Amino acid sequence: MPELLEMRGVIRSFGTLRANDGIDLDVRGGQILGLLGENGSGKSTLMNVLFGMLPPDSGKITFRGRELSGHRPRDAIAAGIAMIHQHFMLVDAMTVVENVMLGWPAAGRVLRGTETADRIHQVSRRFGLDLDPFARVGDLPLGRKQRVEILKAILREADLLILDEPTSNLAPSEVADLLKILRSLRTEGKGIIFISHKLPEVLELCDEIVVLRDGRVTGRMPAAGASRARLAEMMVGRDVTAPHELSPRIPGEVRLAVRNITVPGLSGLSFEIRGGEILGVAGVDGNGQIELAEALTGLRRATNGSILLDAVDVTHAPVAARVRAGMAYMPADRSSTALVRNMSVAENLMLRDSDRSPYVRGVVLARLPLAAKARELMMEYDIRAPGPGVIVARLSGGNQQKIVIARELDRAPAVLVAHQAAWGLDPGATRFVLDRVIALRNAGAAVLYISSELEEVLAISDRIAVMADGCFAGLVSRADADRRQIGLWMSGRAA
Amino acid sequence: MSEPTSSSPVAVPQQARRIGFRLHRGDHLFVRILIAVLLSMLCAGALVAVSGHDPVAAFVALVTGAVGSPHQIGAAFNRTTPYLLAGGGVAMCFRAGIINIGAEGQIAVGGMGTAAVALVWFDDLSAVSTVAALLGGAGAGALWAGLAAAIHLGRRVHEVLATLLLNFVALLLVQQVLAGPLGEFGAGFLQSPLLPRASWLPRISPFNAHVGFLIAVVAAALLSFTLWRTRFGFALRVAGHSRPAAAYAGFSLPLLTWSVMVLAGAVAGLAGGIEVLGLHRRLIEGFSLGFGFKAVTVALLGALEPLAIVPAALFVGLLEAGSLSMQRQIGVPSALVVVIEGLTMLFVLAATVRRL
Numbered sequence: 105m106p107e108l109l110e111m112r113g114v115i116r117s118f119g120t121l122r123a124n125d126g127i128d129l130d131v132r133g134g135q136i137l138g139l140l141g142e143n144g145s146g147k148s149t150l151m152n153v154l155f156g157m158l159p160p161d162s163g164k165i166t167f168r169g170r171e172l173s174g175h176r177p178r179d180a181i182a183a184g185i186a187m188i189h190q191h192f193m194l195v196d197a198m199t200v201v202e203n204v205m206l207g208w209p210a211a212g213r214v215l216r217g218t219e220t221a222d223r224i225h226q227v228s229r230r231f232g233l234d235l236d237p238f239a240r241v242g243d244l245p246l247g248r249k250q251r252v253e254i255l256k257a258i259l260r261e262a263d264l265l266i267l268d269e270p271t272s273n274l275a276p277s278e279v280a281d282l283l284k285i286l287r288s289l290r291t292e293g294k295g296i297i298f299i300s301h302k303l304p305e306v307l308e309l310c311d312e313i314v315v316l317r318d319g320r321v322t323g324r325m326p327a328a329g330a331s332r333a334r335l336a337e338m339m340v341g342r343d344v345t346a347p348h349e350l351s352p353r354i355p356g357e358v359r360l361a362v363r364n365i366t367v368p369g370l371s372g373l374s375f376e377i378r379g380g381e382i383l384g385v386a387g388v389d390g391n392g393q394i395e396l397a398e399a400l401t402g403l404r405r406a407t408n409g410s411i412l413l414d415a416v417d418v419t420h421a422p423v424a425a426r427v428r429a430g431m432a433y434m435p436a437d438r439s440s441t442a443l444v445r446n447m448s449v450a451e452n453l454m455l456r457d458s459d460r461s462p463y464v465r466g467v468v469l470a471r472l473p474l475a476a477k478a479r480e481l482m483m484e485y486d487i488r489a490p491g492p493g494v495i496v497a498r499l500s501g502g503n504q505q506k507i508v509i510a511r512e513l514d515r516a517p518a519v520l521v522a523h524q525a526a527w528g529l530d531p532g533a534t535r536f537v538l539d540r541v542i543a544l545r546n547a548g549a550a551v552l553y554i555s556s557e558l559e560e561v562l563a564i565s566d567r568i569a570v571m572a573d574g575c576f577a578g579l580v581s582r583a584d585a586d587r588r589q590i591g592l593w594m595s596g597r598a599a
Numbered sequence: 600m601s602e603p604t605s606s607s608p609v610a611v612p613q614q615a616r617r618i619g620f621r622l623h624r625g626d627h628l629f630v631r632i633l634i635a636v637l638l639s640m641l642c643a644g645a646l647v648a649v650s651g652h653d654p655v656a657a658f659v660a661l662v663t664g665a666v667g668s669p670h671q672i673g674a675a676f677n678r679t680t681p682y683l684l685a686g687g688g689v690a691m692c693f694r695a696g697i698i699n700i701g702a703e704g705q706i707a708v709g710g711m712g713t714a715a716v717a718l719v720w721f722d723d724l725s726a727v728s729t730v731a732a733l734l735g736g737a738g739a740g741a742l743w744a745g746l747a748a749a750i751h752l753g754r755r756v757h758e759v760l761a762t763l764l765l766n767f768v769a770l771l772l773v774q775q776v777l778a779g780p781l782g783e784f785g786a787g788f789l790q791s792p793l794l795p796r797a798s799w800l801p802r803i804s805p806f807n808a809h810v811g812f813l814i815a816v817v818a819a820a821l822l823s824f825t826l827w828r829t830r831f832g833f834a835l836r837v838a839g840h841s842r843p844a845a846a847y848a849g850f851s852l853p854l855l856t857w858s859v860m861v862l863a864g865a866v867a868g869l870a871g872g873i874e875v876l877g878l879h880r881r882l883i884e885g886f887s888l889g890f891g892f893k894a895v896t897v898a899l900l901g902a903l904e905p906l907a908i909v910p911a912a913l914f915v916g917l918l919e920a921g922s923l924s925m926q927r928q929i930g931v932p933s934a935l936v937v938v939i940e941g942l943t944m945l946f947v948l949a950a951t952v953r954r955l
Contacts, residue, residue: 424849442842455848467829
C-alpha cells in the first residue's frame, strides 16, 4: 500500500515549551496506527496540527501525495481526513440522516433525505454499523452515536480517520463492536490513527504503534511483538504495569454499613465494607453508580434506608457533616464537581475543608498557612504546578486528579467513595491513584471503588460487586471472581 | 479529556506572577476595561463633532464641570455614592452566580425605611437618629431582597424575574406611602415632609459632600474583604463558578443565596437611606429612578471586584456631574452622557465577556 500520510519534522511550540519537537509520522492505507502517550505528551497537538486547527512552527505534511500547509479543518476534511472527537459533534434532537446531511456540501442545497437514508443503509450494512437512519440521535447509546460519526466520515469519503480516545465511554461489548468496525474499514483500505491510553486494545487492534513522550517519538514498532510493559515504559519512562500488591489482610470492624438505600435509580441496596477492605463496583455506566455515590456522600437525599459510618447514623446528615465524620469522596465529574477549574490549586485543596484549621481562623481565611499547607500537599502528592496560586484548569488531567486525592486523603478518612477515579488518566497517573487508594486501605479505611473499567476493579478490589439496573447483580470475593460470570452480570442477565 | 488538558501545561508561561488567589477572570482584565473606556470616549468625541461642536472644548467643559471646584467635586461624590454602594452589593450577588437586578427597588424601599424611621420614631433632638434611620433603610432593603430570595427559593421563580418585578412593586409602594402615611400634606408633589434636622447626614466642609461617600468607600473595602478573605466569600465564589462543586464542598446553596441577597439588599437600602438623609432630606417620589440599573453597569465596569467598583462608580458619577456644565457651556445636550455610558458598557462587555 502507498503512503497515505507523511508528517516530517513537525515542530510546534507554546511559549517556551515544545509540544511537538520534530515528529515524523507515517500512515499507509489499510493500516491502523496506534498513537500512545501520556497526557501532555503532544498527541493532541500533533493531531490538531494535522487537522489544521493549529499551524505548525515548521515541518511538512503530505497527504495522498499533496502537501498540506496553512490548511484549516475544512481543507483537511475536503482532502479526506476525518477526526472523531471524544465528545461527539452531533445534534441530539435530529435524526441520523439529518446529522449526516448537516454541513455536508455533497448533500446539496435541497436535502434529499430518503436518498441519503438509502446510502446510509448500504454503508451501515457493509461495515456492520447497524444504524437506523431515522432514529433520533439523542435516543442512541454512546456506542451508536460514535458510529454515526464514523458513518459521516465514510460517506464523506475520508481516507484517514483519526479517533481520539474512542473507547473511554464505551461498555466492553460496544468496544468489541467498534474494533470490528475499524477492522472492516482497514480491509477497505482506509488509514486509521487510533489514540488511546488503553494498552490491551491498542495491542489487539493496531498494526503499528508510535509512542510519544515530551513531544518526541520515543518508540515505533509493529504491534506484533510489542508488550504492554515495554509500551508503558516508553510512555512513562518507567514500568507502571506491574500488578498491584494487595497484601492479604484480615478485615477489621465494619466501617460503612448500608441498609436498603433507595433513591430514584437505585433500588434498595445493602452492603457492608470493613476497615482495610476495598469493595470494587463494576458495571456499565448509568446503572445507578452516580446515584449510589451521591446518596452515600450526601449529595442526593435517600428516600429510604440507612447509612452507618463507624456505627454512627449519617443517613440524613448534610454533606459537611459527613465530611467531618470521615467520609471522603472522589466524584466522577472532575471538571465541575470535584474541582473548581477557574480557582487556584490552593483553593481547590481547601474546597471541602474551609471550616477547619489550618485554613481558617474564625471566619477569616488564613492565607499564609493555606499556601504553606498547599505547598506541603503538592510535594507529598506530586502535584506538578508552578505554584499554589495557579489556576487548576491549566494543569493536566492527572495533576487535577492528584489535587482531589490529596484533599480527600489528607483528612485520613474512615471511608472513601471513589467514582471513576482513574478515568482518562494516563498509565503513570492511574498507577499513582490506585497506589494511593490501596495505601488508604492498608491504613485501615473502607473503600468503595466504583469504576466502569473492569480491569481496574479486578486489580485492586478485595470484593467485587457488579451493578446493573440500580442493583448489585452479583457480589463475589476476589478469589472467586470469574470474568465470564461478571460479564453476564454486567449485561443485566441474571445468572 | 486529553484535548483541553494535554496542551495546557504548555500555556502556562504568564501565570507565575499570579500568586494571590484573586482575579481568575482572564488576563489583563483591567487594562482591557481601560481601553474600552478610552474607546468609548473616542466614539463620544466623534458624536460631539458630528453634532457640530468642538469635542475638545466639550471634553474640557465636562472635566471642569466635574472637578473644577470643590463644590463640583462634592456634587460628583454625592452622585457616585448610591452607585458605589448598590454596585458593590450587585457584584457580590453576581460573584455567587445570582443575577440580582433588584437594586432599584431595594434602594427605593431603603429610602422609604430611612424616612419612616426618621419621621416616626425620632424627634428633632435624638442624637442617634441618623444611625438608626440608616439602619432602618438597610433593614428595609434587606427585607425587600429577602422577599425576592424567598420567592426564588420557595417557588423556584428565576431570580431575575423575582428581583426585576419587585422593582415595580417597590416603586409603587413608595408612591403609595407618599400618597398616604409618609406624605406631606398639600405639597402638590409626592414627597414626605422635611426630615428632622438631627437625622441629616453631616457634610464634609470644602466639598459640601455628605459623608455618604466615605461610608460607601468603607463598605466597598468591607465587601472586598468579605469576598476574598472570609469563608463566606470563598463559598460565594465557589458557588459562582460551579454549583455542583459548592454542593460537594458542603456549602448550602439556599443559605448562600439568602445571605448574599440580604447583604446586597442591605447595602442597596443603605444607599437609598443615604440619598434621602444626605441629599434630599426628605423622601421624594422617583428619587432613585435608574440607580439600580446603573448599579449593575458599575458592578460590571468594576469587573465585579468591590474595590475596583470605586473608580468605576466615580467614573460614572463624574461623567454625570460634568455633563450638566457641558450642556450649559457648549450646548452639547447632557443626554449625550447617557450615550457615553451606554457605549462604555458595550465596549466593556465586548472586552470582558468570556470566550466560549
